[in-house]
Amino acid sequence: xxxxxxxxxxxxxxxxxxxxxxxxxxxxxxxxxxxxxxxxxxxxxxxxxxxxxxxxxxxxxxxxxxxxxxxxxxxxxxxxxxxxxxxxxxxxxxxxxxxxxxxxxxxxxxxxxxxxxxxxxxxxxxxxxxxxxxxxxxxxxxxxxxxxxxxxxxxxxxxxxxxxxxxxxxxxxxxxxxxxxxxxxxxxxxxxxxxxxxxxxxxxxxxxxxxxxxxxxxxxxxxxxxxxxxxxxxxxxxxxxxxxxxxxxxxxxxxxxxxxx
Numbered sequence: 001x002x003x004x005x006x007x008x009x010x011x012x013x014x015x016x017x018x019x020x021x022x023x024x025x026x027x028x029x030x031x032x033x034x035x036x037x038x039x040x041x042x043x044x045x046x047x048x049x050x051x052x053x054x055x056x057x058x059x060x061x062x063x064x065x066x067x068x069x070x071x072x073x074x075x076x077x078x079x080x081x082x083x084x085x086x087x088x089x090x091x092x093x094x095x096x097x098x099x100x101x102x103x104x105x106x107x108x109x110x111x112x113x114x115x116x117x118x119x120x121x122x123x124x125x126x127x128x129x130x131x132x133x134x135x136x137x138x139x140x141x142x143x144x145x146x147x148x149x150x151x152x153x154x155x156x157x158x159x160x161x162x163x164x165x166x167x168x169x170x171x172x173x174x175x176x177x178x179x180x181x182x183x184x185x186x187x188x189x190x191x192x193x194x195x196x197x198x199x200x201x202x203x204x205x206x207x208x209x210x211x212x213x214x215x216x217x218x219x220x221x222x223x224x225x226x227x228x229x230x231x232x233x234x235x236x237x238x239x240x241x242x243x244x245x246x247x248x249x250x251x252x253x254x255x256x257x258x259x260x261x
Contacts, residue, residue, distance in 0.1 A: 003033050005026060008089070009090070037058070037128035039099070042094040098243075100128075101215060103131050114142070115142070117142070118195025119145070139161045144199065145165070151165055191207050192215050204257055227245035236255055236256060
C-alpha cells in the first residue's frame with residue numbers, strides 16, 4: 001500500500017564523486033511499508049524552487065530498524081539538493097511505487113542468478129542481492145563503471161554476493177563493458193539488470209540469444225510516478241505502457257527492443 005511518509009536523514013556519505021548514499025529512518029519501524037526490490041520512491045525536494053518530486057530507486061531496506069536507503073546521482077538541481085543534505089533533515093516520500101523484481105520464495109539448486117548493474121543502476125540491485133541471499137543463494141553480480149573511482153557499493157555487494165568488476169579504462173577488474181567479463185558468459189538461470197539503456201539492450205540481446213530469462217529495470221524520465229502524466233511511457237508488445245506503474249521492471253520479452261538497437 002502506498003504511503004506518504006516523512007523520514008529523517010540519519011546518515012549520508014559520498015561513495016563516489018557526484019553520488020550520495022542516504023540512509024533514512026521512519027519515526028517507528030511499523031510506519032515503513034513493505035517494499036519489494038526494484039520498486040522506487042518519489043522524493044519531495046526540500047527547497048522552494050523544485051515543483052516535481054524526483055523518482056529514486058530503493059537501494060536497501062531494513063524493516064526491523066525502519067530504515068530505507070537511497071543512492072542518488074547528482075543529475076541536476078533537484079538531485080543536487082538531495083546530495084547536499086545533512087543528517088537530521090527530513091524528506092517527504094511517496095512509497096513504494098511500481099512493480100519490482102520477482103524472487104522465488106524457496107529457490108532450488110537450479111537457481112543461479114546474475115545481477116548486472118551500471119552506474120546508479122546498481123542501486124536497486126543491492127536490495128535484490130540481499131533478498132536473494134536471505135533465501136540461501138549467493139548471486140553473481142557484475143558492476144560496471146567508467147573507472148575504479150566510479151565503482152559503487154562494492155563492499156556492500158561483497159557481503160551478500162560474488163562480485164565482479166568491469167571498468168571502461170581498465171583501472172579495476174576487467175577492461176571493457178559488463179558483457180566482456182568472463183563471469184557474464186557463465187551459465188545462469190536468470191539475469192536481472194539495471195543501468196544505461198545501451199548496456200541493458202546488450203545484456204538483453206545476449207539473454208535472448210542464449211534463451212536466458214532476463215528482467216530489466218527501466219529508468220525512463222518520470223514526473224508524477226503514478227501513471228497520470230504519461231511522461232514515462234515505453235513501447236511494449238502490449239502497446240505503450242507507463243514505466244512507473246507497469247514497471248520499472250519488465251521481462252525483456254515484453255519489450256520491443258531490437259537485438260541490434
